Amino acid sequence: MISADPVLSPPAVGRQLAYRLVIPAAMLCAYGALAMLWHWGPRSVYFDVLRSVGVEPFRFPFLDIHAVLAAAECQRQGVDVYLSNSCDAIGRPHVYSPLWLAVMPAFVGTHGTLWAGLGVDLLFILSLSAVLRPRTSWDILVLGVAVFSPMTVFAIERANNDLVVFLLILCASILFTGSRSYRVCSYTLFLAAGLLKYYPLALLTLLARERRRDAVAIVIVIAVTLVFFGVCFRPELGKALANIPAASYFTDSFSAENLPFGFGEAFGNGVSRSVIDVSLLGALLAVAGARALRKIRLLDRGELGWNGKEMQWLAMGGMLLTACFFAGQNINYRGIYFLLVVPGLVHLHRSVSEMALRRFCAQMIATVLFIMWEEFFRRALHAIATPVPSDGLSQAEVFFWIGRELVWWWLIGGLTAIVLSYLRQLPLAKDSIARFRHCLPRSKKIAKQGLPRYSPSQFR
Helix, strand or coil, X not given: CECCCCCCCHXXXXXXXXXXXXXXXXXXXXXXXXXXXXXXXXXXXXXXXXXXXXXXXXXXXXXXXXXXXXXXHHHHCCCCCCCCCCCXXXXXXXXXXXXXXXXXXXXXXXXXXXXXXXXXXXXXXXXXXXXXXXXXHHHHHHHHHHHCCHHHHHHXXXXXXXXXXXXXXXXXXXXXXXXXXXXXXXXXXXXHHHHHHCHHHHHHXXXXXXXXXXXXXXXXXXXXXXXXXXXXXXXXXXXXXXXXCCCCCCCCEECCCHHHHHHHHHHCCCHHHHHHHHHHHHHHHHHHHHHHHHHHHHHXXXXXXXXXXXXXXXXXXXXXXXXHHHHCCEEHHHHHHHHHHHHHHHHHHHHECCHHHHHXXXXXXXXXXXXXXXXXXXXXXXXXXXXXXXXXXXXXXXXXXXXXXXXXXXXXXXXXXXXXXXXXXXXXXXXXXXXXXXXXXXXXXXXXXXXXXXXXXXXX
């Protein structure tokens, strides 16, 4: 059961405010120190610091926001940026949604890379004061380890456009906790984020929060918008999706494909590879599904305060990460959504009294922190196990890769349980479940008598 938070005295309120600012302030200091190293040197120290935490920097910062600006600049020059992009430093064709180019102001180009990257990074770092709300020094330690992880630092160093999407989702999540009119605005932001990067469309399942009539109306508007978007950008969407590069199963990406397809690539060929891929993926799905069901029953035993901000961020972060995991391969910086998950897990661990739930939260927190730092461990192991450059993996690296992928599946099973537990308590979902349970016994009885089952209209 969730325990009520005590009413804080004015000195305690001041202390909690200081706790909320300490991590963003520390990140700003670290960011400023790296910026000074880049601007005034020695730059070798800048590269060494980033590599020491498991981040491989490019020869200049903000490479990913540079790609978007370069595509917009070349498109204005009449270049088909889905085929080639001479404005980009490494010639990358445009792989993102065409909406990025449509909303880019005409005066923005590669000359604005520095200011665009700084702006996105600083807004992201400042937004952490809204997401991270530590109550104790232990909370600060846990959340600080997540913020300074290679996943987060990599996203900041590249100024990846996932940071922009993160900010949109954060604003939408804040609106989602408000009244009905604010929630409608939040769905608009979720949709906008989805049109930019696709995977945030998973958050539209939160429409289960609304009454049936309101949800249907919003779904119709969203469907019309998606159809209009698809018709307007159909050629560009096809080329952009075809440009998405395939990442290695064995390096800095996460996906449901990595373990089964990696084994298939290593040990199979032709038909045998397909058999390995399908059978291993099916087995992993079955085990993860069983784990999710067990943890749903565990979560149902506690009266969880899902209306709190941390708990809603936990559910949203779980939706995003689960959707990304099953949708395809993701470079590690997309793990920034763990910054929505960790505060919720910390809050849940602090609030519940049942030991089994506290143990589950502690295990999830430890697992998330390992995943956020796994690139540091992987690179350290590579340096130790293979001091001479090699194209293959050492035996130690193979075991680490298998362990990492199994940890990912274990984590996704837990996040799926959290997401489903959250969705089940939303009004529309509860109403649908109640209607289904009410109709199910009669349906079974009629089926036994050989009579026709209910028509879909009878469920309305």
